[in-house]
Amino acid sequence: MSQGVRTRPEGSGRPLSEAYDTALLDLDGVVYAGGNAIVHAVESLAAASTDGMRLAYVTNNALRTPDSVAAHLTELGIPTGAAEVITSAQAVARLIAEQVPPGARVLVVGGEGLRVALRERGLQPVETADDDPAAVAQGYGGPELAWGRFAEACYAIARGVPWFASNTDLTIPSGRGIAPGNGAAVEVVRIATGAEPQVAGKPLPPMHRETILRTAAVRPLVVGDRLDTDIEGAFNGGVDSLLVLTGVTDAARLLAAPPRHRPTYVDADLRGLLTGQPEVGEDGAGFRCAGWAATTVDGRLELAGDGEALDGLRALCAAAWTTAGEGVCELDGGKALARLGL
Numbered sequence: 001m002s003q004g005v006r007t008r009p010e011g012s013g014r015p016l017s018e019a020y021d022t023a024l025l026d027l028d029g030v031v032y033a034g035g036n037a038i039v040h041a042v043e044s045l046a047a048a049s050t051d052g053m054r055l056a057y058v059t060n061n062a063l064r065t066p067d068s069v070a071a072h073l074t075e076l077g078i079p080t081g082a083a084e085v086i087t088s089a090q091a092v093a094r095l096i097a098e099q100v101p102p103g104a105r106v107l108v109v110g111g112e113g114l115r116v117a118l119r120e121r122g123l124q125p126v127e128t129a130d131d132d133p134a135a136v137a138q139g140y141g142g143p144e145l146a147w148g149r150f151a152e153a154c155y156a157i158a159r160g161v162p163w164f165a166s167n168t169d170l171t172i173p174s175g176r177g178i179a180p181g182n183g184a185a186v187e188v189v190r191i192a193t194g195a196e197p198q199v200a201g202k203p204l205p206p207m208h209r210e211t212i213l214r215t216a217a218v219r220p221l222v223v224g225d226r227l228d229t230d231i232e233g234a235f236n237g238g239v240d241s242l243l244v245l246t247g248v249t250d251a252a253r254l255l256a257a258p259p260r261h262r263p264t265y266v267d268a269d270l271r272g273l274l275t276g277q278p279e280v281g282e283d284g285a286g287f288r289c290a291g292w293a294a295t296t297v298d299g300r301l302e303l304a305g306d307g308e309a310l311d312g313l314r315a316l317c318a319a320a321w322t323t324a325g326e327g328v329c330e331l332d333g334g335k336a337l338a339r340l341g342l
Contacts, residue, residue: 005326006262008287008318011279016242016265016272017051022217023273027059027069028173029225029247030270032076038246042077044270053273055084056215058222060201060229062089062139062166062182063111083214088166088201089117089139091210095200096164097121100134107131107156109149109185110139114166129155138189138197139166140182150188157193167201169229173248202229208237223273225249227261240264242272251313251342255301255320255333262321268310278311280318287318294319294336301333309340 012019025031031041049055057069057080064072066085073080089110096106096118106118108125114137115125126133129152136153157163168183186197200206212220220239224230225247234241243249243263254266265277278290286295291307294315301316316336320329 005259006264007322007325008280009266009314010240010264010277012265012277014276015051015274016221016277017048017053017274020053020219020221020240022054022056022215022220023048024056024058024211024215024217024220024222026222026224026226026230026247027057027061030223030244031057031073031078033173033246035072037076037078038269040269040271044273045078048270048273051274054215054217055080056086056211056217057084058086058202058207058211060088060167060169060182060207061113061172062087062092062117062201063113063142065113065116066090068113086207086211086214087113087117088207089113090120090214091207092137092139092164092166092200093117093121093123094210095198095206096135096137097123099162104134105131107133107136107152107161108139109153109189110137110141110145110166110182114139114141128152129159129161133161136161136163137166138164138182138186140172140185143179145185150185150192153189154192157189157195163189163193163195163197165197165199165201167207168199169201203231203233203236205236208233208239212237221264223270227253227257227263231257231263232260234263235260242267244269244272246270251316251337251340252333254313255316255331255337256324256329257321258324258328259326262317266310266314266317278314280314287315287322289315289318296323296331299331301331301336303336303339309342312336312340313342 066082169181170183172181222234290311292305292312
């Protein structure tokens with residue numbers, strides 16, 4: 001097992017809002033769901049800000065502009081300015097601007113958020129491959145994005161024009177269920193052209209770089225609900241992370257997380273910003289967190305004790321991740337999680 005592989009959640013003797021200068025918050029599944037604020041989010045963010053923690057909202061959604069995201073958050077009771085919102089559209093626009101001449105034309109396959117971000121970098125959005133673009137930029141364009149937009153991208157890419165994607169999330173949540181995300185649309189162009197895009201969004205480094213440049217964070221804490229974007233993005237950026245269980249990640253997925261998906265801290269929701277985090281320590285052949293002790297026996301995870309369910313989950317994470325090392329835990333944790341109600 002190589003150095004640096006996380007084998008347990010960390011503890012913190014100070015509230016996270018005091019231990020870190022900036023929270024880099026994912027939106028959907030962390031702050032809101034289906035457009036409505038998640039329980040405890042509004043008051044927790046207000047309290048964290050009062051404690052001196054700066055708040056920044058980091059999203060892979062390239063459709064909405066920072067102004068529109070900020071307005072939505074403000075309507076929910078979270079006063080936010082556009083400068084506090086960082087999108088994958090901004091990250092991909094910077095990536096493109098570093099590789100094409102100033103003022104170059106860029107063929108856009110996406111929505112207004114992508115166009116605004118390109119103009120911010122002095123680039124000129126165009127609509128067709130016949131406009132002689134220097135690059136193709138693809139981002140989520142909403143359910144009404146016309147099929148012909150993919151064709152324009154393919155025509156340009158076939159001529160050797162470099163292709164960039166804001167992100168490759170295959171799915172996005174909607175009020176009616178799970179819908180295709182930008183990653184699904186990227187696959188359409190990839191299949192048709194055989195090309196590979198340069199990708200900017202989480203969990204890749206261009207998004208983390210964009211966030212740090214715009215926030216000037218010195219000791220940031222990534223806060224998210226997805227292991228494969230938020231937590232892996234923090235891992236790639238070499239910064240700490242807090243996983244909240246208000247979105248897509250459940251306890252079973254957390255126990256099976258490979259090293260790049262293991263968060264620094266785990267909590268139920270954004271109230272976790274306002275508290276310290278309990279220590280997880282070795283306990284004989286297993287691990288203990290507060291009143292719970294977790295061990296591995298005959299191919300399964302076992303749990304003894306009582307107390308807060310989250311403390312039991314933290315102890316189970318230590319047992320599972322230590323057993324898995326650099327791999328994925330395949331031990332049966334069903335009975336232990338059922339005892340915690342998770």
